[in-house]
Amino acid sequence: MTEGRCACGAVTVRATGISRQMSACWCQPCRRFQGLVGMGLDTPADQCTITGPVRVWRSSDFAERGFCGTCGSSIWFRDIAGDIIELCPGLFHNAAGATLHHENFVERRPDAIRFDPQPQQISGAAYAAGALVIEGSAPPRDRMAGGCACGAVRFRLVGAPGACGMCHCDTCRRWTGGVNCYTGARLEDLTIEGEPELIRWASSPGARRVSCANCGGKLWYEVVTGDETGGTAGDVEIALGTLDDMGGRPLLSESYVDQRPAGYAFAGDHRRRTRAEVLAESATGGQP
Ligand SMILES: [Zn+2]
Ligand SMILES: [Zn+2]
Ligand SMILES: [Zn+2]
Structure with a gap:
């Protein structure tokens, strides 16, 4: 069991x-x-x-x-x-x-x-x-627009595509069901179309995670007042998989690598930090 x-x-x-x-x-x-x-x-x-x-x-x-x-x-x-x-x-x-x-x-x-x-x-x-039926049409090609799986939530970002990072912490793994990979933005750069029903879950005292209430599509992590890795109010981390086009965003870092399951890993020469290293750096004002 x-x-x-x-x-x-x-x-x-x-x-x-x-x-x-x-x-x-x-x-x-x-x-x-x-x-x-x-x-x-x-x-x-x-x-x-x-x-x-x-x-x-x-x-x-x-x-x-x-x-x-x-x-x-x-x-x-x-x-x-x-x-x-x-x-x-x-x-x-x-x-x-x-x-x-x-x-x-x-x-x-x-x-x-x-x-x-x-x-x-x-x-x-x-x-x-090999399958009787498959799901999912080809995605639209837009690196600055995104949405949930059912289409109830659609949003746009302003600016140019930035890099992405990955987190393997316990909360990120359980929330996504696998790997959390995100690109950083500011709340004011994010425009949500209409008024979709959202799940806003307070995942830590100063931050919350937002998903579609209809399909469970993961949308973003949002800092409300502050978080343990140095995030400040209005910081958002958009889930890469929610963007229409996931391309054009290099992977810069993996965090909490000591909490990553042994059964998979990622290629590349990007930074890799344990939980202790992430927290030590944010305590001294380093890069979150
Ligand atoms: Zn949805
Ligand atoms: Zn995490
Ligand atoms: Zn739950």
Whole structure:
């Protein structure tokens, strides 16, 4: 029996028979739902007990996704007719001991984000050939516009595309269900279209995480008064996977690398810092 939970703790998961092989998918619904890339662990649905305020988004004719209605954390993806549920690895300590095995829709992966070692590569065409049905049309190409998976939330950013960073802290992993990768902005540079219903979860005393209340799509982290890594009021970190075009943003850093599950890692010569290093630098006024 393996036990897991969402970031706020309201949703708990108990399961047996969780696959040791983790999957990653770059299709539109997956990456907008989880904030960078959809990650899953196949689990027999009848060996899985989920309790708490789960909301379900019917993402297509044949599939649905579950998320926590309190904090927005990604919980699962499933084919409605199937007997397998794909649990998000971020629910569990160390991704329940699983190792990344394959990567779907690799042609939609942004150049800056590469798993190391590289898992088995499956193109969208190859994936489609082996599947009865697939989700997700080709994404629009705009680096300064974005939205959630269901389309209820749409936003624009001003300025030029900046770099991105990654965080593997416990809260980021549980909230996204996998990897949190973001690009920094200011609240005043962010324009939300209309008045969509949002989940605004206070993830720490001075900051909150925002997701779509309808689909659970991860949107951004927002500093309200301040945070432990030196963020100031009005700083936002936009989830990379929510942007229409994820390209053109080099990966500059990975934070909390000591909390990253052993089953995946990322290539590149960017900065890597442990939790202790991040906190020590922010205490002395260094780069958050
Ligand atoms: Zn929750
Ligand atoms: Zn949505
Ligand atoms: Zn984090």
